[in-house]
Amino acid sequence: MAEEVKAICKVCGRAANANEFVLDASFGMMACPMCIRDKGNKDKLEKEQQKRQEDDQKKREENEVIVTKGDPEVESAYREKQQEIEKEREKALKVKKLDENKVKYTCQKCHYEFIYKLDKNSPSNCPYCGEKVQSFVVE
Ligand SMILES: [Zn+2]
Ligand SMILES: [Zn+2]
Numbered sequence: 001m002a003e004e005v006k007a008i009c010k011v012c013g014r015a016a017n018a019n020e021f022v023l024d025a026s027f028g029m030m031a032c033p034m035c036i037r038d039k040g041n042k043d044k045l046e047k048e049q050q051k052r053q054e055d056d057q058k059k060r061e062e063n064e065v066i067v068t069k070g071d072p073e074v075e076s077a078y079r080e081k082q083q084e085i086e087k088e089r090e091k092a093l094k095v096k097k098l099d100e101n102k103v104k105y106t107c108q109k110c111h112y113e114f115i116y117k118l119d120k121n122s123p124s125n126c127p128y129c130g131e132k133v134q135s136f137v138v139e
Contacts, residue, residue, distance in 0.1 A: 004018075004019075005017070005018040005019070009021070009030075009031060009034070009035060010030065011027050011029065011031045011035045012031075012034065012035050014032055016033060016034065020033045021033075022036055024039070026039065089137065092135070092137045093134050093135070093136040093137065094136060094137050094138075094139045095136045095137070096139055097138050098115065101117055101118045101119040101120075102115050102116070102117055102118065103115070103118060103138055104116075105133060107126035107128060107129060107131050108131065109126065109129050109131035110126060110128050110129040112127070112129065114126070114127055114128075116133060
């Protein structure tokens with residue numbers, strides 16, 4: 001009947017069963033099971049901390065991307081451009097489409113309505129007052 005041999009751990013000074021000691025590379029000596037367990041926890045903690053730092057870094061990078069996307073100057077320039085396009089559209093003379101090649105054009109000067117042929121680009125002047133036909137948007 002083998003008696004359990006106790007040994008004192010050189011790392012922590014605790015007594016543990018001699019056959020449970022493990023040569024641990026990070027301690028550079030035999031360490032008791034409790035030291036190994038503590039070390040494992042420490043490793044885990046360190047890994048978790050590292051992961052947290054990496055996550056933080058990733059989050060920061062994501063925020064930076066969003067900040068770049070939301071650059072106020074870029075955004076306001078974009079909005080201005082959109083507003084300009086919108087204004088141009090509103091300003092543009094709108095004509096009603098009658099068929100594939102005809103639209104109903106209203107003279108901007110005398111308000112005379114006449115058929116404008118898209119295929120022939122005619123007439124180029126209002127038949128009533130002679131005002132030049134403006135460029136328009138077909139609705
Ligand atoms: Zn120990
Ligand atoms: Zn006219």
